[in-house]
Structure formats: structure tokens, C-alpha cells
Amino acid sequence: MQSLKKYFTEGLIQVAILLSLAGIRVDVDPYLPPLAEIIQGQSSALTQTQFHNLQNSLDGYSHHLKSVDLDGFFTTRRLLRWVRSLDHLQVPAAQLETWLVHREPENSVTVIPGQTGALDGADGLVNMEESAGLTMRMGSGVMTDLGYGSVGDENMEDVSQLLRNQMDNEDIKEDADEIPMWQQELNHNIHQQQLPEDLNQQHSLFNEEDQDELMMNGWRNTNPFRNQLGSILGEDVQFAGYRENNSLSIEECLQLLEADPSLGDQQHLGDANMEREEEDPLQHHRSLLSPLLPQHEPLLDLEQQWQDVLDLMDPQDMDVDASLDDFDSNANIQGSQETREREHMGNSTHQDLSLHQTHQSDQNHNVSNSSNTDFHFNDSDIINFLLSPPPEGSVHNNHSLPSSPLEEQNLPSLFDPLLEDAMFEEISLLDLALEEGFNSSQVPQSEEQEQTDSDSGLSLDFSQSPASPSGSESSCSSSSSSCSSSSMSSTDSTLEEGAVGYVQIKEEPTDEEEEEEEEEGAVGGYNSEQNKMFPDSYMQASQFHNLPWLQQIDHDHTYNQPQCTIQRKSPKQRSDELLEDKIQEKFTSRDEKRALSLKIPFSTDCIINLPVEEFNELLGKYHLSEAQLTLIRDIRRRGKNKMAAQNCRRRKLDVLVGLERSVDGLRRHRARLLREKSEVMRSVQEMKQRLNDLYQEVYGLLREEQGMLCSANDFLLEQENSSQGPLSTRYSSESRRKSGSKRYKKD
DNA sequence: ATGGTATGTCATGCC
DNA sequence: GTGGCATGACATACC
Structure with missing residues (x-):
């Protein structure tokens, strides 16, 4: 065992550590x-393999002097490897796999036969001939540090040269006079599974700071809650223990940094770390990921996730949330989901509902939202839809656009709620314009109805409901039947200029x-009354000036005339003639009465609606008293006002x-944000719980x-660094119990 | 009788 | 300075 220990401590392990x-x-x-x-000593004749020399020869088999069947064996292995590689993704990353090689005392060049690992390595050689990128594994940083470029095109000689260069750059140079350690010691075969515990620990603790740094970098790069973690636990402590239990290698750390999904495909390594990789720290690492994230997707910043969620969910929520106005902000989320499900069961917006359900249940919703729905519109689709004329029969129903193929997909929901409202309003105005254009014949009828309600006698027949945007135009059309609807556009701007439009006679x-x-x-009535009261002056003015507008006014003063057909009395109506006269007199305005009393030769309508030039011209053509002029100007002022x-x-x-x-839209938006906030908070809480469990373990x-x-x-x-968290407190208390230190008691 | 609504009117400011 | 417009405030009629 002494030799074995010496072997590990002085030979292979050192080289491996240096390479690591x-x-x-x-x-x-x-x-x-x-x-x-x-222990017993070298028994294998294949103690060293200069595979770079093997690589140089295309056939390569001639070098395997003691493996005559190696060709077929390698072919089988290669095919098996190739078949196995079909079921998983092989990322053609520039990775280089290194092997420790042996050299026979006889300088025969071969690989170690009879062992799977060796065959794997040899197979790697074969594969490298085919596709160097698949089996060559080397940290890219090493290549950079060593000044090497692309690894995928490196041949085996380059690999071996790389190894030698690297080794030469390491501590091996210290024993330059002696035989290089990797040549001196590698004739002994070692099995790493039999590594002594102390050596293993030594290896694990080797360069602890670097690995901690790597781990922390990886952690910082991947964990969105790193700050919280950093505050919860001491970094050195946690990652020392973490690494100690999982024996992370530098490569694993690098792979953690890259968060490469191909990490799980570690069987190509064929090394003793397989068992440890089954306890892959990445599993814990993945468990730390947000449940909202796909585990094989690159980690996103939480805020970005949140924004993505909002972006994806905003459009769809509008339609669905339309029925959720009554929902309180603190409403139960699950209840909301259920209620929505009930409300939208069988509804046309069931698609949105399914989206919400997906959003609620699918942990990958922030990525899969767009895929779960059918909103696959591009900009051209939307533009084409907006520019395309609506189908026939849908002109007056642009709110629903039933025949639009995109309506079923809730196109308006593609837009922001406020934008949607704005568009809705714009469309509504356009719709009103269209309706007015088509239904201009209905205007006089409505005017008649409004005239009955108006107590104004200013001959201003624009007394429509304020809600009607066509009041100005309609009034103009009624007062002078030809000045109105045909010349009026129906946009809101025109409505704003309605006062101006009145004088366009x-x-x-x-x-x-x-x-x-x-x-x-x-x-x-005004005309009739005027004719009755001022038959001479009025007709004289009409004939004297020969003004077309005056003729027009003569026949178009329907204001205060709810019974516009009063002159065409049926026998039935004649019975009500007296009553109508009373009503007619009743609806005569004060200004009209004043005008009648002062014998104003113009109608109030023309007084009000005439342009200022024509109005002044008209006044100049009459010899009016001061009282009459004052009344006329007051009538005009009041009428315009x-x-x-x-x-x-x-x-x-x-x-x-x-x-x-806007309030409704904002209320819905707020409710949606609160729901999503609750969901995110719940997710965060779950992740925190997982972290606590992990660290507890x-x-x-x-x-x-x-x-x-x-x-x-x-x-x-840890307790000092951590701001809060039950974990730190618990461990502190436990350590306090264990240590029984008076120092804690003092604290 | 009372409150809400619609409308007219006045005063004022701005263009 | 005048005319027109916008708007708040008030008054009035109506429901």
C-alpha cells in the first residue's frame, strides 16, 4: 500500500491535478x-500508448501488435457508439478529451486493451478520426490559455503535443533531469475507485478558492436569487460543503456555467465520476431553477421573465378579463381561475381560457405561451388584416367583425388594453361616420324628436342628444336642409368643428x-309666423335681396315645429290644429319672440349661422334701429354660444x-397584474423553500x-452575513448548541 | 316635493 | 378691437 500511496501522491494524481x-x-x-x-506490479505489456503515433497512421492497426483483433473490436465499438449516439443530442462543441498514456518499456505504441475505459479511449481515437468534435473534450479555457485554436480539427498528434506541452509547462519541469513523471510513473496502473479517502479529500480541496470562484461565478450567472442566497448563507461555507459532497470538477463547474443541457450526457467520459455524476450537483442546481422556467432553457433574468409573461399574457387577458371587472384585487387566484372556467365554458373565448389554464399550470408557460395559443401572427398578417376591407355585411359591426377570420383569434387582444381602447374608440367613430353617411335620411326624424324637447326658440335644430356626435351637422341640415350631411365629414375633428359647419349654408x-x-x-313655424306677422317685410326682404339662403331658410325652419307636416293636415289633424298652434307658440324661444316683437326681418337661424361677412352685409342692407341691432347680435351670440x-x-x-x-381597462390590468404578482410571489416562495431544503441537506x-x-x-x-432567513438562524442555533460557545451566548 | 338631467345663458379666457 | 370658440357656472324646465 505504501507503493500505491506513493504512486498516487507522486505520480499520476499529481499529473491529473495539474491537468485539472x-x-x-x-x-x-x-x-x-x-x-x-x-499492488503486485506491472503485468500488462501495454503500459504506454503513444496514440499520436497511432493517429498518424490511417490503418493504425499495425501498431497494435498485441491486439490482432483490435480492428474488428474497434469497428464494433465504433458502430455501437454510433448507434448509441443516435438517441441523444451530440453537440459538436470543440471539446478535447485527454488520456493518460503509457509507454511500454519496449517503446511499443499501443493502447491499453481489455478495459472498457481504455477501449473508450481507443474508441475515442477512432471517433476522432471521424469527428474530432464529438469525443474530444477539453475546457475551452485551456485552449485559449495555451494559445490553441479550434480543437475540432486537431489531430491526435496535436493532442499529444498539447499534453506534452502542458505537462512540460507544469511542475514536471522541476524534475527536468529525471525522467518525466508521467513517463516514470505511468507504468503502474491505478484504479481511482481505490483512492484513499485522504487523497480524495485532498484532491477535492485542491485549489478550493478557484473552484469556489468558479462555483460562485456559475451561481451568479445562473441564479436569479443569488443576492438573497448570498445573504442567507456564507458563500465559502456553503460551496465548500457543496463541492465536498459532490466532488465537482472544474469541467463540471464550467459546464454549470454554460448550463449546457448536454451535461446530462456524461456517459462518454466513462470515468469513475459516473457515480458521482449520478448525484449530479446539477440536479440540485436545476432544482433551484424557477419552476416557471424550462429546465433546459437558458436562465433568464426574473424581471425579463416577468416582462415576457406580461407581454405574452397581456393581449389574451383582455378578452378574458372583460368579465372579471368585479374581481377584487385580492381575489383568490384559484377561485378566479375556476370562475373563469365556469364563465367561459363553452364560450367562444375558451381558447383564452385554455391559455390561462396553461399559464396557471404549465411551469414553462413563459416560454410556451406563444406556442400554446394560436397567435402566430406576424406583422404582415396584422397589417393585411387592418388594411383589408371588411367583409360584406360587417361594416356596421366592426366591434365584432364576425366574418373576419382573425376575429376568432381575438385580434384586438393582440394590442395593449389602452391601445385597444383607443383603437376601439377610433373604430367607433369611424363606424358612427359610416352610419351617419348611410343613415343621413334618419336625421330629420331625430331632429323632430329633439325639437319637441328643446325649449329653445333660436331655430337651432341641433338639439340632439349630446351623446350623438352628429348633432352639429344634423342641426345644420335641419335648419338649412342643404348645408348639412352631404358636406359633413364624420370624423371627430369635424365634430369639433361643428360650430363652424353650421354657417356653411x-x-x-x-x-x-x-x-x-x-x-x-x-x-x-318661424316662417309661417314670420309670414303671418311680418308678411310684407319678410317677403320684401326675400324678394329684394333675392338671397338663395333666405329662400332656403324660408322653407326649412323646422325648429320648434314638431309637426313639420302641419301644413298638410289630414282631416284627423285638423282637429288638433288649435292645440298645435299652442304648442308651436309655446316652443317659440324668447329670442324669436323678441325678434318678432322688434320686427327683425331675419330669422334667428340666419342670424346665427351666417358667416360674419354675410351677416354684416345683411345688417348693412337694412336700416335697423340700435335695439334691433343689439337684439340681433345677442341672438347671434347666444345662438353660437x-x-x-x-x-x-x-x-x-x-x-x-x-x-x-380607461378606468375599466386599467382596473382589469391592475387585477391581472395582481394575479400575476401573486403567482410570481408564490413561485419565488417555492424556490426559496427549495433553496432552504437544499442548504439544509x-x-x-x-x-x-x-x-x-x-x-x-x-x-x-454566516449569521453575520445573512440578513434574514430561517436557515441561517436554525444553523446558527444548532451550531450554538453544538459548540456551546460562550461567544454565541455573548452575541 | 325633490333630486337628477338636459338645456340655455352668461361670464370669462384664449386665439 | 372684434369675432369666434371653449368652458365653468348658474338658471330653468322637465322627468
Whole structure:
């Protein structure tokens, strides 16, 4: 055993340690003979293999002098390896696998036969001939440090040269006069499984700081909650114990850093670390990952995950959450899910529901959301949809667009809620415009209804409901039937300019209108009254000025005339003539009465709606008294102010409606955010719990096996570093009980 | 009778 | 300075 210990301490292990320090994984056990052979001495004739020489020869078999069947064996192995490699992904990363080689005293070059590990290595040689990238494993950092470029194209000679260069750069140089240690000592076969405990521990503790640094780097790079962990546990303590129990190699650390999914594919190593790799620390590492994350996906920053979740969930939630306005922010999440499920069972938005269920249940939802739903629109799809004309029959129903193929996929939900509301509002306005354009004939009827409600006698027939955005236009159309709807656009901007549109009076009536006027006669009460009260002046003015607009006004004063067909009285209506006259008189405004009393020769409508130039021109053509001029200007001022007030109130209502929509959208958004926050908090809590369990396990093992590493000072340090956390407190208390140190009592 | 609503009107500021 | 518009405030009518 002394020789064995010496062998480990002075020979192979040192070389392996040196190579490990350089980042090269050294798998020695495949090349080690049984322990008995080690103890009893060398029995194998194949003690050294200069595989670089083997690599140089294409056939290579001639070098295996003592393995005549090696060709077939290698071929079988290669095929088996190739077949096995079909069931897993082989990342063609530039990795280099190194082997410890032996050299026979007779300088015969061969590989170690009869051992699986050796065959693996030899097989690696064969594979390297085929695809150097698959079996060559070497830390990329080593290659960089050594100034080597791509490994995949390196041949075996380069590999061996690399080994020799690296070895030469290490401590072997110290014994330059002697035979190099890897040549002197490698004629003894060692089995790593028989490593003494102290040596193993020595190996594990070797270069502890570097490995800790690597571990911490990997941890910092991968764990989104590293800060919390750093505060919970002392880094040195935790990772010393962690490594001690799992014997992480540098390569594993590097692989942890890379978080390469191919880590699980470690069978190619064929070394003694297989058992330890079954207890892969990566399993613990993966267990630390967020359950929201796919375990084979690169770790994302939590905030980024959160943003992704919001981005992915925002559109879909809008439709679903439309029915969740009553949900309180503190509503139970599960209850919400169930309620939604009930509410949307059989609904057309079941797709969204399924999305939520996926979101709730699938731990990989932040990645798979887009895949679970069918929202596979690209920008061109959306643009084409928006630019494409709606199908026939859907013009008046742009809120639902039933025949749109994208409606079933909730296209509006693709947008932000506020944006969606804005678009909705815009579409609504356009829709109203279309409706007004199509239903302009309905305007007079509504005006008649509104006229009955209006107590204004200013001949302003725009007294529609404030909610109607077409009040201004309709009023203009009623007061002068030709100035209105045809010239009015229906956009909101036009509505804002409704007051201006009132004065746009069509100067020449059409023939049809004249026929209607002749047929209907003097419909307007104002006209009739004016004709009755001022027959001379009014008709004189009309004939004297020969103003088309005046003629127009003559026949189009339907204001205060709820019974616009009063002149075409049926026998039934004649009975109500007296009553209607009373009503007509009742609806005469004060200004009209004043105008009548002062014998104003114009209608209030023209007084109000005429442009200022024409209005002044009209005033200049009459010899009016000061009282009449004052009244006319007051009528005009009040009439315009009346319209302005109506527009103002309509706008105010529109603003209120918009604000209500925004409030609803924001309320839904808030509820959704609170739900998602609750979910994330729950996930975080779960991860914290897992971390606590992990560290509890690690420290439990530390106390049982390597309790020396966890001294009271360590726990004290941990307690000082940690801000909070039940784990640190518990361990501190345990260590306090164990150590019984008065120092803790003092603290 | 009372409160809410709709509408008209005035005053004011701004353009 | 004037005209027009917007808007708050108030008044009034109606339900």
C-alpha cells in the first residue's frame, strides 16, 4: 500500500491535478488495471500508448501488435457508439478529451486493451478520426490559455503535443533531469475507485478558492436569487460543503456555467465520476431553477421573465378579463381561475381560457405561451388584416367583425388594453361616420324628436342628444336642409368643428328641395309666423335681396315645429290644429319672440349661422334701429354660444366615456397584474423553500461527514452575513448548541 | 316635493 | 378691437 500511496501522491494524481488545474479533464481510471495488478506490479505489456503515433497512421492497426483483433473490436465499438449516439443530442462543441498514456518499456505504441475505459479511449481515437468534435473534450479555457485554436480539427498528434506541452509547462519541469513523471510513473496502473479517502479529500480541496470562484461565478450567472442566497448563507461555507459532497470538477463547474443541457450526457467520459455524476450537483442546481422556467432553457433574468409573461399574457387577458371587472384585487387566484372556467365554458373565448389554464399550470408557460395559443401572427398578417376591407355585411359591426377570420383569434387582444381602447374608440367613430353617411335620411326624424324637447326658440335644430356626435351637422341640415350631411365629414375633428359647419349654408337649393318646399309649403313655424306677422317685410326682404339662403331658410325652419307636416293636415289633424298652434307658440324661444316683437326681418337661424361677412352685409342692407341691432347680435351670440355649449357638453361626455373605458381597462390590468404578482410571489416562495431544503441537506451532510469544515466561526460568519432567513438562524442555533460557545451566548 | 338631467345663458379666457 | 370658440357656472324646465 505504501507503493500505491506513493504512486498516487507522486505520480499520476499529481499529473491529473495539474491537468485539472489547467482545465483538462483527466480520466485515469479507464487506463488503470485492477488494484491487485497495481499492488503486485506491472503485468500488462501495454503500459504506454503513444496514440499520436497511432493517429498518424490511417490503418493504425499495425501498431497494435498485441491486439490482432483490435480492428474488428474497434469497428464494433465504433458502430455501437454510433448507434448509441443516435438517441441523444451530440453537440459538436470543440471539446478535447485527454488520456493518460503509457509507454511500454519496449517503446511499443499501443493502447491499453481489455478495459472498457481504455477501449473508450481507443474508441475515442477512432471517433476522432471521424469527428474530432464529438469525443474530444477539453475546457475551452485551456485552449485559449495555451494559445490553441479550434480543437475540432486537431489531430491526435496535436493532442499529444498539447499534453506534452502542458505537462512540460507544469511542475514536471522541476524534475527536468529525471525522467518525466508521467513517463516514470505511468507504468503502474491505478484504479481511482481505490483512492484513499485522504487523497480524495485532498484532491477535492485542491485549489478550493478557484473552484469556489468558479462555483460562485456559475451561481451568479445562473441564479436569479443569488443576492438573497448570498445573504442567507456564507458563500465559502456553503460551496465548500457543496463541492465536498459532490466532488465537482472544474469541467463540471464550467459546464454549470454554460448550463449546457448536454451535461446530462456524461456517459462518454466513462470515468469513475459516473457515480458521482449520478448525484449530479446539477440536479440540485436545476432544482433551484424557477419552476416557471424550462429546465433546459437558458436562465433568464426574473424581471425579463416577468416582462415576457406580461407581454405574452397581456393581449389574451383582455378578452378574458372583460368579465372579471368585479374581481377584487385580492381575489383568490384559484377561485378566479375556476370562475373563469365556469364563465367561459363553452364560450367562444375558451381558447383564452385554455391559455390561462396553461399559464396557471404549465411551469414553462413563459416560454410556451406563444406556442400554446394560436397567435402566430406576424406583422404582415396584422397589417393585411387592418388594411383589408371588411367583409360584406360587417361594416356596421366592426366591434365584432364576425366574418373576419382573425376575429376568432381575438385580434384586438393582440394590442395593449389602452391601445385597444383607443383603437376601439377610433373604430367607433369611424363606424358612427359610416352610419351617419348611410343613415343621413334618419336625421330629420331625430331632429323632430329633439325639437319637441328643446325649449329653445333660436331655430337651432341641433338639439340632439349630446351623446350623438352628429348633432352639429344634423342641426345644420335641419335648419338649412342643404348645408348639412352631404358636406359633413364624420370624423371627430369635424365634430369639433361643428360650430363652424353650421354657417356653411348651401346657397342654391336643388330642384328637389324646391319641389319639396313647394309641396310642403311653409313648414317652419318661424316662417309661417314670420309670414303671418311680418308678411310684407319678410317677403320684401326675400324678394329684394333675392338671397338663395333666405329662400332656403324660408322653407326649412323646422325648429320648434314638431309637426313639420302641419301644413298638410289630414282631416284627423285638423282637429288638433288649435292645440298645435299652442304648442308651436309655446316652443317659440324668447329670442324669436323678441325678434318678432322688434320686427327683425331675419330669422334667428340666419342670424346665427351666417358667416360674419354675410351677416354684416345683411345688417348693412337694412336700416335697423340700435335695439334691433343689439337684439340681433345677442341672438347671434347666444345662438353660437348655445351650439358651443352643446359641443362642449358632448365633448365632455365623450371624455367621460373615454375615461370610463380607461378606468375599466386599467382596473382589469391592475387585477391581472395582481394575479400575476401573486403567482410570481408564490413561485419565488417555492424556490426559496427549495433553496432552504437544499442548504439544509447540504449542511446536514456537512455536519455528519465533514463537520470540521463547518466550524462555529463559519456559522458565526454566516449569521453575520445573512440578513434574514430561517436557515441561517436554525444553523446558527444548532451550531450554538453544538459548540456551546460562550461567544454565541455573548452575541 | 325633490333630486337628477338636459338645456340655455352668461361670464370669462384664449386665439 | 372684434369675432369666434371653449368652458365653468348658474338658471330653468322637465322627468
